[in-house]
Amino acid sequence: MQTAYYTCRLQVPKLNSLANKEKAMHKDIEKILVSKEELDEINRRLGEQITKDFEGKNLLVVGILKGSIYFMTDLTRYINLPLKLDFLAVSSYGSSTRSSGSVKIVKDIDIDISGYDVLLIEDILDSGRTLQYVSEMLKTRGASSITICTLLDKPARRVVDLHADYVGCSVPDEFVVGYGLDYDQHYRNLPYIGALKREVYE
Numbered sequence: 669m670q671t672a673y674y675t676c677r678l679q680v681p682k683l684n685s686l687a688n689k690e691k692a693m694h695k696d697i698e699k700i701l702v703s704k705e706e707l708d709e710i711n712r713r714l715g716e717q718i719t720k721d722f723e724g725k726n727l728l729v730v731g732i733l734k735g736s737i738y739f740m741t742d743l744t745r746y747i748n749l750p751l752k753l754d755f756l757a758v759s760s761y762g763s764s765t766r767s768s769g770s771v772k773i774v775k776d777i778d779i780d781i782s783g784y785d786v787l788l789i790e791d792i793l794d795s796g797r798t799l800q801y802v803s804e805m806l807k808t809r810g811a812s813s814i815t816i817c818t819l820l821d822k823p824a825r826r827v828v829d830l831h832a833d834y835v836g837c838s839v840p841d842e843f844v845v846g847y848g849l850d851y852d853q854h855y856r857n858l859p860y861i862g863a864l865k866r867e868v869y870e
């Protein structure tokens with residue numbers, strides 16, 4: 669039987685409208701804090717380090733939705749090891765820029781984590797409440813180890829004593845968006861991390 673070959677006809681995006689969309693989001697940005705190129709460099713550095721540190725381990729990478737999705741997908745491409753992926757979703761912000769203080773699990777991990785070396789992936793470590801709650805909860809489930817990796821760290825706002833094992837970079841005490849991080853669910857698809865203009869949320 670003859671194999672049928674199909675030509676993949678890529679839908680060419682309308683560049684003008686994409687550029688306009690990005691411009692519409694970009695106008696709300698005060699300044700770019702971490703560029704696309706710097707994000708790639710961070711992912712490469714962390715991925716190479718994690719590859720060394722987790723050699724021979726039973727790696728389960730758990731992303732905290734939704735903010736970590738871009739970071740998690742790009743970072744794991746630099747982790748040169750067998751691994752599994754899972755997600756959990758928490759809510760603590762609503763549409764405000766300040767944490768409500770109470771963390772709720774909205775979607776739990778599907779996999780039984782006992783015996784896994786869990787690498788938690790977070791977009792930003794702010795007050796520390798989310799990661800403290802999640803890591804304490806996962807500790808009770810028999811994981812071999814729990815390690816925290818955050819793209820951004822905002823140390824000025826910490827209210828609990830929590831340190832990440834891997835940090836992409838520190839940011840000043842400003843509300844940041846892009847590359848997964850949102851304000852009221854917007855701006856996640858900006859290709860960089862930027863400080864949001866205060867007039868947008870004040």
Ligand code: IMP
Nearest residue numbers: 735767793794795796797798843844849
């Ligand atoms: P924490 O529990 O206060 O550490 O908050 C962590 C969560 O708050 C992160 O996962 C983010 O979703 C959100 N968050 C904290 N700071 C920012 C920010 O500057 N921009 C966007 N989201 C933020």
Ligand code: MG
Nearest residue numbers: 733734735791
């Ligand atoms: Mg988050």
